[in-house]
Amino acid sequence: MRKHAVKYENKMKADADGDDYVDPEDGTITLRDLAEEAAEEAAGDGTRIQHRYYATQLGDVGDTPIGQIKRRHLQRWVNSLTEGRPWADGKPLGETTARNVGVWVCGLMKRAKKDRRIKTNPAEDLVLPDPIVEVLPSDIPTVDQVHKLMTVARSGGWATVSATDKSGRPATRRKKTLRNPDFARLIGFMASTGMRPSEIAGLRWQDISDDMTRLTVTVQATRDGKGTKPPKTKAGVRTIPLCLEVRDILVEQREHGKAGPAGTVFGTRRGARHNAGSLVDLWGKFCEPAGLDHLTLYCLRHFYASMQIHAGTSPVAVSRTMGHKTSSITMQVYTHLWNNDLDLVAGAVSSLLWASDGQNALGGGADVIDFPGQTG
Known part of the structure; x- marks a missing residue:
């Protein structure tokens, strides 16, 4: 009784001081036991069964006290779900299942922090496998649409922006978008290589062969655009062949375009490095004038994949150039x-x-x- 009373007193004192009180004993429960608690509290039998199945995928990290789990432990475990689970004879889980298990563990740790069992949540910045979503025909631009976007970016166009009239009522007005030949070249380049926005933002001249017949993806831009980092998976490091037209784009970019820092191929107007977010913002400025505001920048990646498939390229080859972990992912995404x-x-x-x-x-x-x- 005295131990519980002391624990309660410490908690009340921490609340009064605005601190996050955590009893050391609470952090000694293992992740697997925490999962079992969640299963017992589940409202339905189906949810309980799902919790217990996910618990079988915890591996060694499941036997670690939650107070001792670091982010690196969880990230290593997440990676093993798709790269090969040691507790399952090296067999990997599918991307979707692995993501679901990862999301579930993130939820467990978030709840543990909320219940003051741990001070910090080591799963907050966990990198999980991307969800596999089938790409629909409406997600893929046509050749004419890609050309139209390049034309508008090169010459400029009109966009509709929100405004207010003299009486303060909402209104709209037309605004001229600045011409951006660099972004026009980037659109053509992305449609011809299928690279991710962050990969194009981090592309350097040293990653392109001297004869410009191929490039090797080795880095991607960080979220803030201040640096680069390796691709998220081993499959992201890959070689992409370049057609003659892409070589022309690169020659024009080298002679007339704005480069970024450290030999970056596509830079901002001020010579800084793009990131995925800045490229998405630029894309939005030219989609409305082109009448294609239903398309996203990522659609250019889907365009590249669709062109390969229609040309009869094998799923394995498409998977390699797209940087997918397995060809089964490619088949699922572009099944139609x-x-x-x-x-x-x-x-x-x-x-x-x-x-x-x-x-x-x-x-x-x-x-x-x-x-x-x-x-x-």
Whole structure:
């Protein structure tokens, strides 16, 4: 009784002083036990079962007291979910499942901090796998739309902005957008390489081969644009082939464009490095004048993938150039584009199985068809 009374007294004193009181004993509960508590408190059987399944994916970090868990411990665990789980013979989880498990642990740690079991939440800045969302046809711009965006960025256009009239009532007015040839080249470059906005913002001349036939993605810009960092996954480090038109873009950018610091290919008007956010802001300035404000900058990445798929590039090759961890991710994201090949499947079956000899087999008495590599 005395121990509980002292604990309560300390908590009340901390509340009065505006401090976050944490009893040292509360931090000794393991993450796995915390998960079991959450399962017991679940309202329904389905949620309880889900909690307990997620708890089986905790690995060694599950046996660590929550007061001793650091962000690096959780990040290492999250990475192992998709790269290979030591507790499951090295088998990885799918991206979506891994993300769900990670979100669940973030929720557990957030609740632990709210309940004053830990002072800080080590899961606050955890990098989780990206959710896999199928790209729809409406998310992919046409060739004409890409060209139109480049034209508007190069020559400028009109945008509608919010304003007020003389009486103070809301109104709208037209505003001329500044021409930005650098961004026009960047649009063409992104549509031709499928690079992520942060990767283009961090692209350096040293990452491009001397003959400009390929580039290697090795860094991406940080969120504040003040520096660079490695890609989020190993698959993000990749080589992308460059067509002749992209080489022309690069030559023009080198001769007339604004470079960023440390040899960055695409810089701001003031010579600073872009970040993903600044590129998204620029994109918005030219979408409305082009009549394409339903499109996002990321659509150019989808455009590149769709062009590859329509050209007959294999899922493995598309996955490599896009920087996806596995080709299964590529298939999930762009599944509807490969579904367009269903007629080709029927044609292949018709030409192989139901060739002239195969048709005779329907009537009986036909010879057995020998396929290449068949051994009986």
